[in-house]
């Protein structure tokens with residue numbers, strides 16, 4: 537027999553519990569550097585590679601413990617970018633500073649073009665939201681991470697924080713609404729790390745100097761934008777051969793912007809010799825990671841050849857088709 541009384545299940549989040557949140561790494565498929573100048577770019581998350589933030593109540597004042605930096609302690613008032621993440625997040629949430637420890641760790645290599653800084657910021661905001669059981673719009677999270685990206689990168693385009701906060705493949709034009717991309721054919725990538733770290737800020741600043749000094753650089757920036765827009769169409773129509781060619785062309789233009797390196801060029805050549813459809817550096821360049829477009833027939837060989845060519849870490853990631 538049924539009951540006449542409605543049954544309600546009420547979930548009350550307990551402040552003081554322990555929460556772990558995370559955020560994905562990213563790769564830029566097309567358009568890095570040119571995106572700073574208003575050209576389009578394409579980026580996708582790497583959901584299997586993440587940064588983590590774990591919040592736990594303590595009876596000590598607020599602190600962040602950066603596990604990957606020898607357990608460095610970061611305070612609420614400090615001038616570390618992560619202190620700023622917390623201050624901005626608590627302000628947006630309209631809550632007081634809690635007595636908690638946030639332990640941060642990341643599987644994303646630092647200064648390698650995979651968005652480690654933006655992913656750590658995003659993971660911290662998510663764990664604070666969980667802790668206080670508060671919801672703020674994703675756009676507000678994105679704005680906070682962007683503010684902190686400015687400390688890391690000077691004049692970021694906003695692509696890194698956006699792809700990481702939304703965790704979806706995006707076609708991104710600075711100051712324009714975010715566009716998600718429909719994909720006809722899966723995009724299977726091999727990501728290979730040169731093992732050399734390189735900060736984005738000086739690379740972006742050098743490109744700026746070149747842009748202001750040499751007339752032909754404006755054309756290079758525009759050509760990269762055209763490649764990104766052609767690549768969007770190639771993804772929408774599932775033309776991965778064209779997509780591969782566009783990656784190679786994009787890499788050549790990035791060489792002209794002086795943001796490639798001998799190691800990146802060597803890995804791009806190695807991937808192509810092993811049967812990749814295309815390859816290019818990804819992110820700020822001068823080190824960090826390159827990406828190669830592969831299929832099921834070529835992926836194993838490309839991975840092996842990249843390792844033999846000196847790649848320090850190689851893994852696969854796939855953007856699944858959406859239609």
Ligand code: MEV
Nearest residue numbers: 568569692693694819820
């Ligand atoms: C860094 O991941 C991408 C750059 O285009 C810088 C930016 O967009 O802010 C190099």
